[in-house]
Amino acid sequence: QPKAVMLPALFLASAALSVSYFISPGIFQKALPIWALSATSWKGRADIFSSYVSVGLLFSSAGDMLLELDHDYPGKYFIFGLVSFLVAHLLYINAFRTSKLSYKYANLVFVVVLAYYVGIMRVLLPNMEQGMVVPVLLYGLAISAMLFFSILRFLSSRTCTKSSRLCSLIGSVMFVASDSILAINKFAFPVPDAHFYVMVTYYVGQTYIAASTFRNHKVQIKK
Template identity: 35%
Template structure:
C-alpha cells in the first residue's frame, strides 16, 4: 500500500510538471489531484483521532480547491473559498492539539499574513479586497496555532512537521497572490505548486508522527540457578 501511495504521489507530481512544461492544460487538470489523493490514502494508516479527522478534512478541501483553480473557467473565488475552509480545518486541528496563547507566534504570524495582505491591497484588489482580507486572517490564525505548538509537550517531530507544513502552505498562497496581483514572475507556477505540495505533505506527516512508538520487548530476566540440596 505504501509503495502504491508513493508511486501515485510521485507520478502525479511528474505528470503535472510535465503538463506545465508542455502547456498541456488537460494533463495538468487530470494529474494535479493525484498527490493530494495519495496523502489522503496515506493518512488512513494513522490511528483514528480528532486531529486526523480535521487534517483529513483540510486535505480533502484542498483537493477541491486544486480542481477549482485548475479548471479551464475562471473559478478563482470558489477555489479561494475551498482553501479558506481548508485553513480553518487545519486551525481547528491545531487548536485541539495546543491552546497556549504563544504571543511571539501570534506576532510572527500577524506580521506574515498582515504584511502580505498590505502588499496585495496596495496593488489593487478591487472586488476581491474583502475575500482576500478574510483569507489572510484565516491563514494568519492557522499559522499562529501551528507555530504555537513548537516547544510544547508531546511529539516534537509532529509539532515541527505541522509548523513547517503551515509555513510552506502560507508561502505558496503568498506566491499566488504576488504572481496574480502584484508582478507575475518566471517559474511562478513551479514554485507555487512545489511549496504547496511540500507544505501539505508536512501537515499530513504531522498526523503520522503522532503514532506512539512500539514498546520494546522487555529483556528476559535470567534467574540464577538454585543450588541443589
C-alpha cells in the same frame, strides 16, 4: 515501521505526479497526490487530529480542481477555489488546536504572524480590484491563523511527538509560502517561474501536514 517507509514513498509519488502535471496538465492528475495523502492520513473518526487533516486535504484538492478550472474559464471559479482552501485552513486550525497548547509564547508568535499578514497585504492590496479585497483579507486571516497555531503547537504542545509538531510546522510554512507566491504573482507583480514554485511548495507542504498524523500522540509509559 511501515508508516515510516510510506511517508518517503508518498512524498516521491507526490513529487513525481506534480512534475508530470507540468508535462500533461489535468484537473484530476493535479488532485491525485492530495487524495493519496488524505487516504493515508485517515486513522478513523476516533482520531480527531487525523480526521481534521484528512478532510482538510480533500478540501484542498477541491480547491486545486477549481483553480485549474479557473485557468480555462478565467474569473468563474477562483472565488470557489479560494473558499475551498479557506475551509481547508480552518480544518487544519482545528486539527492543531486539538493538541493541548500552552499560550506562553502566544504574544510573540502573534507579533511574528501579524507582521507577515500586514506585509503580504501591503504588497497585494494596492493593485487589487475592489471585489477581491474582502475575500483576500479573509483568506489571509485564515492562513495566518493556521500558521499561528502550527507555530504554537510546535513550541508548546507536550501531548504529541516532536516529529509530528515539526511536520505540521514545516507543512504550514510551505503552504503559506505557496499561497504567498501565487497571490503575489496574481495580484501584485509577475514572479519568474511562479507556477513551478507554487506547486513545489504546495505539494511539500501538504505532504508534511499529512505526515504530522503519523505517530502523532506520545506513548504514555505506565510505571
